[in-house]
Amino acid sequence: MKKLKYILPVLFAFTIFIACSDDDDVDTTPPVIEIVSPDDHAHFHPGETIHLHAIITDDTELATWKIDIHYNSDGHTHSQIITLKHGDHDHHHGEKEWHLHKDGLIEGNVKVYELELDLIVPEDAKHGEYHLGVFAVDKAGNQSQVFIEIEVEDDDHDHHEHEHEHEH
């Protein structure tokens, strides 16, 4: 047991040594994105302009942004629901799924960035639900993204409010 006297301090010193490594001075906080407009579930007609306004903030320094709009066709199990919802319409008059990708750099040491873009819904955009995503990355590579849903609908469709299945 006498030997313990020697062993324990050695173990202890070893532990202290490894515990006392420098504390991290690293950035792991991702940017915060707020989509001011359009509203979630907003409706648009082909040819209309979507005014996108997003406020991106980061605790250190922003680097880049990206937006991505795509047709919600890959929703696995719910593709049928969409078909049913529009079952009484015929949507096959040369429409194309609208896909949009834009990105840009945020130059200078910027912590708050206002992203404002006017996006025109193509005349031949396929009707239905789209995902609109805003992505941002800070200088360190921390990424965040926010998605909203928008709907592209027929010209003869009035702008009346749909009953949505879910409240937010």
Added chain:
Amino acid sequence: MRIIVIILFALQTVHIFSQDRYHIAGLVLDENNMPVPGSYVQTDKEQSVTDDNGRFVFNQITAGQIQLSVSFMGYETFDTLLMVNEHKHLRIRLTPDNIHLHEVKVRGNNMQTAPGLNRDIIYADQLERQFNGTLVRSLERQSGFNAMDIGAAASKPVIRGMGFNRVVVVNNGLKQEGQQWGADHGLEIDPFLSEQVEIIKGAASLEHGSDAIGGILEISNRRPPTEGISGSFHLLGKTVNETVGGSLLLQGRQNRLFFKSRITLIEYGDYRVPTDSIVYLTRNIPIHNRKLKNSAGHDYNLFFQTGYLGEFWRTSMTATRVWQKSGFFPGAHGIPDLRRVEDDGNSRNIDMPYQNVEHLSITSNTTIHTPHSSLMLDLGVQNNHRQERAEFHTHFGNQPPPQTNPDLELDFNLTTYSANGRWNYRFTPIHAITSGIQTQWQKNKTNGYAFLLPDYERTSAGGFIKYEYEPGRRWKFNGGIRYDLISLKTEGYFDPILQQYMINQGRDAETADFYARRSFETDRQFNNYSWLIGATWNATQSLNLSMNLGESFRAPTAIELGANGVHHGSFRHELGDPLLTPERGFFTDITLNYKTDTRQISVSPYFYHFSNYIFLRPSGEWSHLPHTGQIFRFSESEAIMSGVEFSYFEEFHSEWQIEINAEWLYNQQIAQENNAAYPLPFSPPANGFIELTRLVRSATNDLPLRISLNSRVASSQNRIARNEKTTPGYILLGSAISVPFKISGLNSELNITGHNLLNKRYYNHISFYRNLEIPEPGRNIQLLLKIEF
């Protein structure tokens, strides 16, 4: 190499000089012809302890009569009188006495007969009491060991904060493949099958080569049954996901021939989470009825073994087959969508998306024991087949659905042939040498409308030599080196649909080609060595200190070299680097062990240095693939890793037991530029487990009734890699009651266990579901009934 030559020469001389006297070499076996390590051997003048292979050697015996005795707890002492007039080679078979072997086995942990790495051995009966769904989860209480869970029914092992390809799972002597695929599927092992599980912590590349940087989970079920027909039946029920399961073991032995067979069927429904909604990518996703939709599944297992026990040898053939099918929660598969999580009114159906995993393995194990040598030959073939099915969907408008199997998203089919040989030779009581070779050949074929992993072919061959030196009872030394040759050929894959899509999107030809090259063709050769030296010092009968020092490596995988595309599980664009070099880690650890009959304390600090730890680094460049954010590149970085493991066990007055295990770990990249000293991803927080057990012994039963209360504690994890989420700490409460009883003379045991009794909502930092903000399962009451016959 020169060292070994010298050692061999030294051993040779010992041999020459002992010619004028005689030696006695012995092999101690139990009633099943299995070697008995750690038995006490005594002559009139000397005493010794049998080594790992149950052998002992006495040199320098002068001619004449000598008294020899061998004793081991649980067995009758063997006594004999020997006439020594030549070299003697003995085979000694011990007979069990009628005290319960059981009791001895239960806490036979840390047998440390040879110097070596930090290891914990857990036997079947202990595993049963700790049973928690999967084998890996059942072991989670061990310090330095964590479970990377995917819901309630699948998990992977993590040792010292390292998982996937940094931990090797060895099943009956052969490396189990397939568990390193993605974080979203678990280990393909029947949770009831293991008779003995050994957790080896520390870089153990010496015997298994590449990948064993973090440690090894070694599973074996090669114990021959007792004479005649016997078996057991398990019945399992769990409330958290309404599991119903059963396992039947039927085994028999007639003299030297034996067989064992097991069938296990487990079915489970969607698991309960203590929350009404989760927040995924800033969207609030409801969890209807507090059940995680489509997390149901089943797990069917078959096992058959037959073997023969010879005088000096034993051989067995084992075949196992595993079928696992489990659903994925659709609400967090890609972009959040509320309609997918609507209650379908059935909590037991497995809907798309789901995965189907099949595993088949056939192994042959042969061991030959002689008083000097022990020879092992393990041969095996295994096939891992994993399929993910989801209704056809594409991110590229121009991709047509496949003609056949339209729902098959991913299909991996990996076939592995392995052959391992090992030879251990004991010259004298103080010198032993082990050498071995391992070879493996693998082929992976892929299929499905999505692409993730390329087809590849991998061959590996390695050889090692290890030397053990034990100058006295106090000190033991060991050292070894290993050399490996690994060749990996991955096939390139060019996706013309994606190329067209990119061009349609207005990208230039070069960009389109870059994205369409989903996998680079590579042909790499990795030659690497590893080494390990260790020493154990037995300070007193109950106190020992061991230290290890070594270097280990891991060859890059096909994904790390050749990936280019969205990993749909993590929803990231991952880009491989065909020029990666094998990851090398230097490690050292110290283990202090204190052990008496009723108390066991172990403290083990460790330290690793990686010259090039391979991980996914965010690049800050946007991917042009739809729905994705930035590209994550497989990159190398210098890194350090360290921690301390602590475990304590004590029994008071044969009535109370207390067990405390704790672990703390720290890791960090070494910054080369722009202050990137980030922690490594998937690091478990400091965590601990404490259990208090009351034992009630009765005259009618051999085994005591056990009532336990336990708690699992984890601190918050705030040291995160980029794009990980900090995870709050938690305290969970659990309990267990184990009642042994007899049903018409049959030994039976009822185990009722409670997990997360307070139904706490918590996250496992290293879980696949953590990043998707899905909490761990809620309160679970589990019932496990065992009847032995």
